[in-house]
Amino acid sequence: MTTLPDLTISSLSTAYQAGELTPSSLVKLLHAKLTALEPSAVWIHLLSESELLDYARELETKDPADLPLYGVPFAIKDNIDLADAPTTAACPDFKYFAKESAFVVEQLIAAGAIPIGKTNLDQFATGLVGVRSPYGVPENACVPEYIPGGSSSGSAIAVAKGLVSFSLGTDTAGSGRVPASLNNIVGHKPTKGLLSCTGVIPACKSLDCVSIFANNAVDAQKVYDVASKFDPADPYAVENKLLPEAAPLGALGSTFRFGVPHASQLDFFGNEEAELLFFNTVRKLEAMGGEKHTIDFSPFLDAALLLYEGPWVAERYVAIEDIIQKNPEILHPVTRSIIAGGENLTAADAFKAEYKLKSLKRIADETIARVDFILTPTIGTCYTREEVEANPVELNSNLGYYTNFMNLLDFSATAFPAGFYKNKMPFGVTAFAPAFHDAKLLDLATKFMEDAPCISHDCSEVPAGWNPIVVCGAHLEGLALNWQLTTRNAKLWKKTQTAPLYQFFALPPVGDNIPPRPGVLRLAEDNEDAIAIEVEVWLIPTDKFGSFVANIPAPLGIGKVKLKDGKDYPGFICEPYVLKDPINGAKNISHLADWRKFIS
Known part of the structure; x- marks a missing residue:
């Protein structure tokens, strides 16, 4: 294998067990890709190729079928320890080399996963914006001028850009969900204590969670199954409870009840498009068999205010007290101003807030x-880097509107993609439930993404489980044969053009039942008659691609079509003999370059 394969866990497992891929070949390809991308603000520390090969060769002495994460590459937020690697929490002067890996990292490595490196974050995991790091700002995977989200910025971007299969973040106030929403991936914040925090630099030790980022909820579930092992050394660890009411929701189409905040309690911060996307998601859940119930969201919002306006800020102060007192200048200015506010809070403040929280709980x-x-929405709106730079505290607070209460109230939560803004930024929602309902939420996210996959126009490569198909005629959106795609659950991905390498023909009609069809002929690159053709790229589920192709009548077929961005995708082409034979009556319509113009 000479190109980097699909990094979903199921695809890697299949390739390893078939002997088509080895861990060594994968890490060599991956290291070459990462090296080509450097310098990058995604990473604070990358393992060397020799270090990666040590992990790979150790795995190659074992059977891929015996390890659930065999050869799966992952990233680690740099407030989580990896043995013999530096941990910085995005503060260079704080750096130390860990003697042991964090408990959760050890579980993943024992299951066959390969750590690739340590990722960037908002310093000391304080922030939801992803811009508070001396190591730079990771570039949003979808629209670069927007913030990446934090604090687990690098971990989210590494997944969204296809650099790893999954990653670990942390989530105290939303850091494992906000970056997922801003980069079109899944972010699972588990029940508090189910993933050990041994070997994790605390932000608020009583609230911290290790979180999971993945491109789909199936992969997130597989990682969760491995990572959620009870750690007796962590005083905040809990053992999983298999509650009957927390079972997965069942087959798609089964009924379920979901709550939505009263309209007056939803805040989109002036973003009408976000409001529309959210209620579109509500309708999709109803179409899946959901029964919507309007709820009073005020106790959740009141609890959220306690996180930064109450004494839990003192817990952040305790976590880095020595630095605040002795070397405050090494901190990011915004981080320092937020955490320093915890110095003068009293025990009386803590008890008053605890009483209020219990009542709200x-x-x-x-x-x-x-x-x-x-x-709920995961975030009510999205901001550019320039906007956050001008107003860092208020906009960060807005991002936490739907996230800050989650750990205070001890709920489990899964953030997953739910659409796109017109500017091609992703929109995401969060489903949350009581503690120990993790599997149910991940199952919901899986079913939602299968039924209504959120496919970016620019954001990512072809998602796992889907095949691209370039169409230029009757299969275009709204035209006569488009149903052959939509009934197979295909989704429109891109409206674009081919490279200027083609001639375009209208084939003669065949009987009364076959509508007019286009013929596409590729010419030599230096042919002055070659033009670019208007096309659409649809994504069709891989298991339905074969039945679609089987229905294509001669002289049409499927070959590779080069798009204007230089990428080759499967698409409709025509056997050349038909186009060159004047008897059949094929008409050259290259001057139109657009099937819609021809049929109009």
């Missing part, structure tokens, strides 16, 4: 018990 638990889960 009781009400919130009663509310959520009436539904299977509650749905």
